[in-house]
Amino acid sequence: MGQACPANEAAPFDLGPVISGLRQVRDDWRSAQDRHAEFGALGFPSRQAMSRVIDVLSAALFPLRLGPPDLHLESEDEFVQASLETALPLLAAQVRMELHYSRHERGSEAIERAVTAIVEELARRLPDIRRMLDSDLEAAFDGDPAARSVDEVLLCYPCVTAIIHHRIAHELYTLGAPLVARIIAEIAHSRTGIDIHPGAQIGDSFFIDHGTGVVIGQTAIIGNRVRIYQAVTLGARSFSTDEEGRLVKDEPRHPIIEDDVTIYAGATILGRITIGRGSVIGGNVWLTRSVPAGSRVRQTQPSVSIEASDCFD
Numbered sequence: 001m002g003q004a005c006p007a008n009e010a011a012p013f014d015l016g017p018v019i020s021g022l023r024q025v026r027d028d029w030r031s032a033q034d035r036h037a038e039f040g041a042l043g044f045p046s047r048q049a050m051s052r053v054i055d056v057l058s059a060a061l062f063p064l065r066l067g068p069p070d071l072h073l074e075s076e077d078e079f080v081q082a083s084l085e086t087a088l089p090l091l092a093a094q095v096r097m098e099l100h101y102s103r104h105e106r107g108s109e110a111i112e113r114a115v116t117a118i119v120e121e122l123a124r125r126l127p128d129i130r131r132m133l134d135s136d137l138e139a140a141f142d143g144d145p146a147a148r149s150v151d152e153v154l155l156c157y158p159c160v161t162a163i164i165h166h167r168i169a170h171e172l173y174t175l176g177a178p179l180v181a182r183i184i185a186e187i188a189h190s191r192t193g194i195d196i197h198p199g200a201q202i203g204d205s206f207f208i209d210h211g212t213g214v215v216i217g218q219t220a221i222i223g224n225r226v227r228i229y230q231a232v233t234l235g236a237r238s239f240s241t242d243e244e245g246r247l248v249k250d251e252p253r254h255p256i257i258e259d260d261v262t263i264y265a266g267a268t269i270l271g272r273i274t275i276g277r278g279s280v281i282g283g284n285v286w287l288t289r290s291v292p293a294g295s296r297v298r299q300t301q302p303s304v305s306i307e308a309s310d311c312f313d
Contacts, residue, residue: 044101045094050183053094056087058164061130065154084123091180092119095172098179118175122168129167132204136163139205143227158192159208165191169198199250200234202226203259210265217254223277226257229265237271237288258293 059067060083063076071079096115140153140160147153154160165188173181181198189195193212196202200216203224208214213231216222220234236253256274263269264283275281276293285299 043097045097045180045183047183047187049090049094050180051187053087053091054165054168054184054187056083056090057126057168060084060087061126061133061164062154065151088119088123091122092116094180094183095119095177098177102179114176118172118177121175122171125171129171132167133160133164135204136160136206139207139225139227140209143207144209157211158194159211162188162192162194162196162208162211163202163206166196166198166200166202170200170202173198200254219250219252219272220254221256223257223259223261225260226262228263228267229283231266232263233268233270235268235270 060080063071063079063083064073067079067083092115095118096111099111099114137150137153137160140157141147141150144153147157165184169181169184169188172178172184178198185196185198194208194214196214196216197218197220199218200220200222202216202222203226205225206222207227208229209227210230214228215233215235217235222234234255234257239253240248240251242248252272254272255269256272257263257269258275258277258279260278261275261281262279263275263281264285266284267281267287268285269275269281269287271288273288273290275287276291276295278293279291279295279297281287282296282298285297287297291297
């Protein structure tokens with residue numbers, strides 16, 4: 001980070017034109033994007049604040065494992081209540097900034113009603129989120145012979161961190177706070193190396209083994225009891241444009257993965273195709289067309305040449 005000039009030492013040249021030039025560029029950008037000064041004055045959702053929110057909500061979901069080390073069973077409910085009383089107002093503040101920033105209706109009363117509806121509905125869905133996460137934990141424990149307990153899975157597996165973030169982010173995304181949801185997804189991405197767009201629909205008992213480098217796109221639909229391995233991509237094959245050449249937003253463009261599918265490391269599955277129930281996709285496969293239920297997809301065995309060195313040469 002650069003250091004400021006000492007008080008008795010002048011700047012090397014007049015910074016006034018630079019500062020005014022930067023202000024003009026900002027004004028031009030905001031004007032072009034139809035973002036008015038009053039919205040910027042209200043603030044913008046904060047990644048730091050959302051990191052705090054997601055950590056407190058995670059602790060409320062799993063108090064004895066993700067909460068404070070001195071927490072006991074007898075005080076779980078009190079801790080959960082205190083956690084939610086901390087996290088939900090913080091979340092409301094972030095959602096409020098998003099809605100002021102993004103919505104066309106400017107009335108504060110309409111914004112406040114929307115904020116209250118989003119945050120209260122998320123709170124009501126937390127028990128269902130916890131049930132889904134329990135199924136994810138069991139899937140990870142059952143699917144990994146190295147796992148010794150579900151507690152180890154919860155505390156140590158990056159896929160669990162990513163899916164906790166995703167389950168919460170997805171609910172916020174569907175409730176009308178997509179920017180806050182995307183911030184949560186990117187927090188998970190930076191923490192785990194797993195990139196799941198909050199718009200992706202993921203069923204029960206989901207397990208990502210190892211996890212690093214996994215990418216799951218916005219419109220992907222994943223069924224129940226699906227297992228994928230590291231470096232798997234569920235991506236788009238192409239992007240539609242409108243008559244002015246701009247990308248069409250939110251068009252279904254990512255794969256549909258049906259129940260009980262396994263996708264091994266390095267596989268790339270692109271486009272709005274369907275992987276039929278119970279299929280197995282082998283490692284490093286590149287797939288751009290649908291496959292029926294029960295398929296086994298593998299790449300042809302590569303040719304490998306091994307030449308042993310002669311220790312007497």
